[in-house]
Amino acid sequence: LDSSGRTGALMQANVATPSTANSFLRVTHVTRTRRVHKVTASSLYHLLQNSYLAYCSSLGEEHNQMSLEDWYSSRAELYTQFKFWLLILQLELAVLVYVRTIRERYFKLYVDALTEINCSLVLGVGPHYARWLPVHLRDMVSLKDVHPKRF
Numbered sequence: 001l002d003s004s005g006r007t008g009a010l011m012q013a014n015v016a017t018p019s020t021a022n023s024f025l026r027v028t029h030v031t032r033t034r035r036v037h038k039v040t041a042s043s044l045y046h047l048l049q050n051s052y053l054a055y056c057s058s059l060g061e062e063h064n065q066m067s068l069e070d071w072y073s074s075r076a077e078l079y080t081q082f083k084f085w086l087l088i089l090q091l092e093l094a095v096l097v098y099v100r101t102i103r104e105r106y107f108k109l110y111v112d113a114l115t116e117i118n119c120s121l122v123l124g125v126g127p128h129y130a131r132w133l134p135v136h137l138r139d140m141v142s143l144k145d146v147h148p149k150r151f
Contacts, residue, residue, distance in 0.1 A: 034099055041092040044085055048072070091117065111140050 016036075023032070056065050066074065076083035094116040101110035118133045143150070 034096070037092055037096055037099075041089060041096060044089040044092065048086070048089065051075075107140075111137065114140070 020032075052068055052071055055071060059065050065071075072086060076086055094113055097109065098113040098117060100106075101113050114133065114137050118137060
């Protein structure tokens with residue numbers, strides 16, 4: 001098991017054996033690992049949608065319901081665990097966009113995806129983990145000024 005329990009969750013859900021779960025963490029098989037990220041993002045989104053629909057049905061017709069974004073924000077303020085899973089969903093989606101940019105060689109989206117990942121890391125887990133990403137982003141953004149003929 002890793003410190004966050006991710007491999008344990010995969011094994012408990014009968015998604016992977018211990019060695020396969022460890023390979024996901026080490027990204028020894030890129031396609032399988034990408035598939036796990038897709039399943040994780042889809043599952044989190046599905047759980048959030050079901051939770052929002054349960055909220056809407058619990059109000060009845062006489063009450064004004066919050067928009068989805070407002071409901072996310074209010075739940076994140078009330079429940080730390082909700083905020084954590086919402087952050088994980090945003091980070092999973094940003095990572096999937098990042099992988100897509102590499103596969104499709106789409107530079108502008110690459111910079112946007114890294115900016116999103118950087119914001120998630122800085123706002124979510126603190127600047128300690130995001131030390132070199134801003135430096136790389138600055139270098140990528142300045143490429144059009146440094147090498148204008150290539151852009």
